[in-house]
Amino acid sequence: MVLKIGDYVNPIIENSYSYHPPKGDQTARYEAIRYKAKELAHMIDELCPNSREKSVAQTNLEQTVMWANKSIACNE
Structure with a gap:
């Protein structure tokens, strides 16, 4: 199903x-x-002390993997 307003469909959103x-x-x-x-x-x-910064680093690494994999999925 393609949702659109009027006759325009944004292919990037799709x-x-x-x-x-x-x-x-x-x-x-x-x-x-x-x-x-x-x-x-x-x-x-292993190397970083438990801290907010360590948690942020781990979260951002997870996001990096997600975006890298999405770049493959959406652009090939």
Whole structure:
């Protein structure tokens, strides 16, 4: 279903809010990104003192993985 106002449909919005099933080697690339991020997450967990800043770093790393994987899904 495409929701629109008048005759205009923004293709960027349609792409951002659509399901993009993995194709080709995308799944392997998603996993590679998650693997490297997990290595960094463990390093941050080990080396940084428990703090708000550490929590923010971990949250931002999760967001980095999400956006990197979305860049693959939405732009190929």
